Amino acid sequence: MDNMFCFQCEQTACGSGCTKVGACGKQPDVANKQDKLTCKLIELAYASEGKNRDKAADEVMMEGLFSTITNVNFDGSRIDEIINAVEVQSEKFKSDSKFHFDVLWDGDADIISLRSTLLFGIRGMAAYAYHAYKLGKKDEEVMDWFYKGMRAVGGTHSVEEWLNILMEFGGVNLKCMALLDEANTSAYGQPTPVKVTTNVEKGPFIVITGHDLYDLKMLLEQTEGKGINIYTHGEMLPAHGYPELKKYKHLKGNFGTAWQNQRKEFDNIPAPILFTTNCLVPPKENYSDRIFTTDVVAFPGLKHITADENGKKDFSEIINKALELGGYTEDKNFTGINGGSVLTTGFAHDAVLGVADKIVEVIKNGGIKHIFLVGGCDGAKPGRNYYTEFVKKAPKDSLILTLACGKYRFNDLDLGDIQGIPRIIDVGQCNDAYSAIQIALALANVFKCGVNDLPLTLVLSWYEQKAVCILLTLLSLGIKNIYVGPSIPAFFSSNVLNVLVDKFSIKPTTTVEDDLKAILK
Structure with a gap:
């Protein structure tokens, strides 16, 4: 096929969808094979319902979902191999149901939007589960939910039912992120700065x-x-x-x-x-x-x-x-985008909570007035200098928590410290949003308040499907007033976006000055 449709990432053509070739470089035949693979995974989820699954079925479910994330698999022949493996697993269940699904992008715009939001979130969770699985960690509730979620993607639901499914998924993804955190720390120890x-x-x-x-x-x-x-x-x-x-x-x-x-x-x-x-x-x-x-x-x-x-x-x-x-013949000096040559990382939840008393003390004595979580995916489209400028212009009495590759916009800046606490605190990879959540919950517990009552604001940059599953987890926890940019996902229809704004107070980013003014008023 010469045409395709893909709107799962932030750089999608014209802000609406890639139809000729992916902005990521994905060719139409690969995009269409990925859609076919997705439909086959939905069919596997239906065929296996109520049956005893084995290791092979679970592995192909995770691998198949992971392979459809942006910037992973550009090879049509490899996707064909996975499709064949999925079909083999479906045949094993000898289901009486002849369920067939091939309407990912057809139908009412709002239903497509809700279906896509769930599907993209599940793809992101599959990446986390896959990494944990390689380290010998598996959670049956998480694994079962891949099948439940894919059946939901293939089903018919009211808008309210879709929202309930999305919130249920957000809670399961939190458990998946905790699983990967346990896998990493048990294998490699607790990170230290x-x-x-x-x-x-x-x-x-x-x-x-x-x-x-x-x-x-x-x-x-x-x-x-x-x-x-x-x-x-x-x-x-x-x-x-x-x-x-x-x-x-x-x-x-x-x-x-x-x-x-x-x-x-x-x-x-x-x-x-x-x-x-x-x-x-x-x-x-x-x-x-x-x-x-x-x-x-x-x-x-x-x-x-x-x-x-x-x-x-x-x-x-x-x-x-x-x-x-042979490498370079002499030492080479490189810098980040702001000219710095030293990056600090390793502030996962264990390290930060180890100095929580100090952070609480400095908040109480007025040294820290606000905490910003500025992180998420980086990307190529214009507008992402917003995050660099946001961090530069954030008040000097504020801390900057960060995670994922969005931090490269500012992680080489020397912002100093507040009473010995570094102003930029890198908690890790995108999946380490779990660490940021644990830090926020711990602070809320100390101050005997809800997370939304803390002097804490999340300013997130999205690019691909892992950002979607993290956002849904944050929403499932009831966290509100999250700023999201640099553009709104193309798969959010105007009605779905309005629901998110009304229900969760999602705030599209505007200008650094206006957003800081609104946050700190």
């Missing part, structure tokens, strides 16, 4: 991007003692805070900034890059031979590293490539 350089030492090195800490751990193990340094990129930055990862002395620093800058930052570097999750920007031809993909990531022509039956991977090919390329 650490300063990370943006400079690169001379000699062979490998850049790893995405979110998968398990891949990083295996890479660190296999490169130890080989004279190869490892640098994180994008959402991998928080890895430096985990004790079981930062103990490797050749985990040296962070290269580059957020995902959308890859084509500029990876151009001509004398090192290979490992893509682990939803971070793949179609590479330029002149460096595509240095890109290696793994897990659900796929792009035609790129070298792919697979796992054995025990989940282990052989990174020898990328290691040899690093030695062959």
Whole structure:
């Protein structure tokens, strides 16, 4: 097919939907195969209802959903393989139902909007569940909800029923984020604050991007003692805070900034890059031979590293490539977008709650007047300098909590501290919204008030499906007055947006000056 339809990410064409080719680089045949895969997953959810599922069915459900997230899988042949695997699982249940679903984007605009919001949220949760599953953590309620949610996507509901389903999903996603937090901390220890350089030492090195800490751990193990340094990129930055990862002395620093800058930052570097999750920007031809993909990531022509039956991977090919390329002949100095060369991360909930008494004390003595959570996905469309300016103009008696790759807009700024508490507190990856939530709930408990009564404002940037599931979790917790930008998701119809504004006081961002004035009045 020559046409497609996709409006799941923030950079979608004309703010309404990509119909010729994805703004992400996704081709129409791939987009249509992803839609087919989604419909097959809905059919699997129906076929398995009331039946005993096995490990294979659960794995293909998670992988299939994860593969349809923006910037993950650009390879039609790989999607065909997953479709076939889904069909095999559906056939195993020998369902009497001949349920068939193929109307993702057809029907009433408001119903499409609500269906899409749920579907995109489920896709985001699948990524979190997948990472936890690789570390041996699985929650049956979360797993069951993938099937329940996909049946809901394929069903007919009133607007009120849709909203109830979305809120139920938000609560389940909180449990999924807690599961991944437990998986990461049990495997790698509790993160602690650490300063990370943006400079690169001379000699062979490998850049790893995405979110998968398990891949990083295996890479660190296999490169130890080989004279190869490892640098994180994008959402991998928080890895430096985990004790079981930062103990490797050749985990040296962070290269580059957020995902959308890859084509500029990876151009001509004398090192290979490992893509682990939803971070793949179609590479330029002149460096595509240095890109290696793994897990659900796929792009035609790129070298792919697979796992054995025990989940282990052989990174020898990328290691040899690093030695062959040799790295820089002398140390290189790089900076963030604001000119800073030191980034601080590792402030997960355990670290922040460990100094909660100090934060409470400083709030009570007037040193901290407001806390802003400024974070979320970064992206390529104009307007995202809003977040840089917001942080720069935030009052000096305010703290900035941040997470996900949106922090690269300002995380190299030196904003100083308030009575020993750093003003920028990086709590981690996008899934570490769980840490931010735990911090907010703990403060509310100390002050014996609701979260909405705290001097706390969430200012979120969205790009793809993980931002959707986090937003739904926040709404399910009753958190209101959340500022969302830099644009409103195209899949929110005007009526659905009005419902969110009326019911949850969602606030589209305007200007930094006007938003700060409204928040601090």
